[in-house]
Amino acid sequence: MILDVQKLNWARKYSGELHFSLQPNDELVSIPMVKIASEIAVDGSYEIFDDDSLEVRGTVRYLLQGACSRCLQSAEKWVEAEWNACFVKGESDGENYSYKKNTVDLDQSVQDAVMFSMPHVLLCKEDCEGIFYQPQPENQNN
Numbered sequence: 001m002i003l004d005v006q007k008l009n010w011a012r013k014y015s016g017e018l019h020f021s022l023q024p025n026d027e028l029v030s031i032p033m034v035k036i037a038s039e040i041a042v043d044g045s046y047e048i049f050d051d052d053s054l055e056v057r058g059t060v061r062y063l064l065q066g067a068c069s070r071c072l073q074s075a076e077k078w079v080e081a082e083w084n085a086c087f088v089k090g091e092s093d094g095e096n097y098s099y100k101k102n103t104v105d106l107d108q109s110v111q112d113a114v115m116f117s118m119p120h121v122l123l124c125k126e127d128c129e130g131i132f133y134q135p136q137p138e139n140q141n142n
């Protein structure tokens with residue numbers, strides 16, 4: 001998703017809503033045998049400030065699908081996470097994203113939000129005991 005800051009300024013649309021989606025790529029997922037099975041849906045808003053910096057805030061949402069990290073059964077989970085980013089015009093100041101030539105490409109910040117929100121494991125159910133779990137026989141030697 002690309003925002004043309006100059007056009008938005010000319011149209012005096014200094015703030016507004018953002019709804020778009022991004023195709024996932026496998027490099028975003030750090031869990032073995034798991035992939036993102038949906039588009040990455042982004043809902044949020046933007047604001048342009050006097051110095052032409054642009055701030056976005058909202059949420060990213062995506063579906064993880066694959067093998068449960070403990071028992072390898074199939075598992076899936078929707079993940080929703082915050083998406084906040086600030087873009088400054090010109091050279092990056094090290095803390096914020098930067099943009100040149102009046103257009104802001106939001107995709108990298110969305111991918112970063114996905115990576116930051118990536119859980120360490122995907123579980124088929126919250127209390128999955130894994131394949132090595134053996135129920136303990138009840139103690140009958142009282």
Ligand SMILES: [Zn+2]
Binds near residue numbers: 072125129
């Ligand atoms: Zn499991």
